[in-house]
Amino acid sequence: MSKREIVVLTDVALITAIVQRGTADEIVKAAQEAGAQGASIHYARGRGVRERLGIMGLAIEAEKETINIVVSTDQLDRVFEKMYLAGNMDTPGMGFMWVTPLEKAATFIPPEIVERLTQRKTQD
DSSP: OOOOOOOEEOSEEEEEEEEETTOHHHHHHHHHHTTOOOOEEEEEEOOSHHHHHOBTTBOOOOEEEEEEEEEETTTHHHHHHHHHHHTTTTSTTSEEEEEEEESOEEOOOOHHHHHHHHHHHHHO
């Protein structure tokens, strides 16, 4: 039996965006084009003063989509900016997004990538 090891990622961050329902797919596509590997999308329901008043008296849909994407800190600014632009976050009522630094994360990393990273670390 082989020994199982955990490969811990430390230079990663979580981008979270809450957006209008129906817009998440386009935002995730932009994030992937900027280098993100994937995303988790789930549905949510929002409440707040904007929901009741809306912009200029128009009601804002309470149904939302929440996007979670884990990216390396090297990719963070690029992916964040592409998501912001794709989601039209500069328009009132279109959504809100933020970044959470992650202390550590773990997932399957192909052995050849682990080896390459280990070699690079020993060369530095």
